[in-house]
Amino acid sequence: QSALTQPRSVSGSPGQSVTIPCTGTSSDIGSYNFVSWYQQHPGKAPKLIIYAVNTRPSGVPDRFSGSKSGNTASLTISGLQAEDEADYYCCSYAGTYTPYLFGIGTTVTVL
Amino acid sequence: EAQLVQSRVEVKKPGESLRISCKDSGxxxxxxxxxxxxxxxxxxxxxxxxxxxxxxDTRYSPSFRGRVTMSVDTSTSTAYLQWNSLEASDTAMYFCARRPSVTGSPFESWGQGTLVTVSS
Structure with missing residues (x-):
């Protein structure tokens, strides 16, 4: 199964909103509401910021939000801040034998 | 808060075996x-x-099945990943992660990563 498709990079100015789309297929994103998003700063481990399409773990700022339509999930960062500059990966459940299918990753740059 | 502690750095030669660890302190x-x-x-x-x-009960990505073996030791709360014969292309950072038992759960906790370098 191929990796989920994400843009390689997106950018925005502080305070702006950016949206990262994540496109899969009817076998993964389109079939399950098990989409999660991870944030990774350089040299650090990934951190879970969204799960079950649109749920934020405790401690994650509410400027991070998730959604899904058909085979595409999206992460929106509202009110962009300097510390949001990082790589972001989507991830979808794709069945018992492919429980994790990651996207290729998107680098968010704060201008 | 759960903490996953990994062995940090491994340097090996092609053909050698390796087992890296991930200890759950929770x-x-x-x-x-x-x-x-x-x-x-x-x-x-x-x-x-x-x-x-x-x-x-173990699941492997088709890309890695047959190349690695994953195991756990409940007496020490440790998960392992093992290679029998390393290749240069195995050079990478390897993260362990933990998730609840419910199907579809995300990886909620992550280790800090083990850097594996395979070079002659």
Missing amino acids: YSFSNYWFGWVRQMPGKGLEWMALISAANS
């Missing part, structure tokens, strides 16, 4: 599934394997 080790995720230099995340700490 509670109720057997209530969770543990996974390994590879990140090659400058590249994205790739799921490799997943194991139930309760019964060692």
